[in-house]
Amino acid sequence: MSHPFDLGPEPDEFAEEEHQLAKSGLNLELSRRRFVQAAGVLSAVATVGLPGPLFGEKPATSGQAVTLKVNGQTQALNVDPRTSLLDALREKLDMTGTKKGCDHGQCGACTVLIDGRRVNSCLTLAVAAEGAEITTIEGLAKSADPKDISELHPVQAAFLQHDGYQCGYCTPGQICSAVAAIEEQKQGALSIVSFHTGNTDHPDLSDDEIRERMSGNICRCGAYPNIVAAVRAASKGATV
Numbered sequence: 001m002s003h004p005f006d007l008g009p010e011p012d013e014f015a016e017e018e019h020q021l022a023k024s025g026l027n028l029e030l031s032r033r034r035f036v037q038a039a040g041v042l043s044a045v046a047t048v049g050l051p052g053p054l055f056g057e058k059p060a061t062s063g064q065a066v067t068l069k070v071n072g073q074t075q076a077l078n079v080d081p082r083t084s085l086l087d088a089l090r091e092k093l094d095m096t097g098t099k100k101g102c103d104h105g106q107c108g109a110c111t112v113l114i115d116g117r118r119v120n121s122c123l124t125l126a127v128a129a130e131g132a133e134i135t136t137i138e139g140l141a142k143s144a145d146p147k148d149i150s151e152l153h154p155v156q157a158a159f160l161q162h163d164g165y166q167c168g169y170c171t172p173g174q175i176c177s178a179v180a181a182i183e184e185q186k187q188g189a190l191s192i193v194s195f196h197t198g199n200t201d202h203p204d205l206s207d208d209e210i211r212e213r214m215s216g217n218i219c220r221c222g223a224y225p226n227i228v229a230a231v232r233a234a235s236k237g238a239t240v
């Protein structure tokens with residue numbers, strides 16, 4: 001199979017034929033052949049596009065130095081400026097607790113905390129997180145190497161105690177999101193449920209409030225009832 005950039009026979013393969021055509025006064029046929037040859041090249045370009053450098057496109061950059069503070073540790077990296085925080089965590093820092101679900105900001109599997117606020121790390125550029133305190137699921141537990149449930153973060157413990165997961169893929173994002181959601185409620189942040197119920201003066205974290213505030217985190221296993229139970233328990237301090 002010929003490559004799209006195979007431009008046909010080399011010009012000198014036409015040379016003898018063209019010489020004969022010219023000698024016979026068939027200059028029109030000569031022009032037609034050259035036109036067809038050029039049209040073939042142009043249609044190949046239209047189909048696959050010219051290589052970037054031919055259009056002056058800049059080659060991919062070699063990298064940008066960025067310093068991230070993740071779970072209290074300073075990490076110096078060199079990343080393509082387009083690298084998401086999610087990819088930097090997983091591929092550069094080998095912190096695979098944060099999961100990639102949709103990579104489009106729709107599932108919440110990649111949720112981490114930046115300065116205590118939950119964000120979708122798939123939609124956050126690593127370079128934009130420089131200077132911030134990033135907390136991932138690996139940094140939540142009370143101890144770096146927890147040996148039992150009492151050494152976990154209370155939300156982690158609640159998820160264990162209430163079976164707030166099945167396959168566990170969404171769980172790191174759910175837990176990070178729940179940590180921030182509980183804190184947001186403590187600070188008096190409102191949700192759309194607060195307005196629907198008219199309870200806009202420091203509303204409790206009711207099950208409806210939990211469902212609404214956790215609605216950015218999808219669980220494909222449908223472990224929602226237990227996730228709500230875990231968040232409810234953690235918000236009331238009803239865990240170890």
Ligand code: FES
Nearest residue numbers: 101102103108122
């Ligand atoms: S992977 Fe980021 S929201 Fe789905």
Ligand code: FES
Nearest residue numbers: 166168219220221
């Ligand atoms: S536990 Fe499987 S996706 Fe939530």
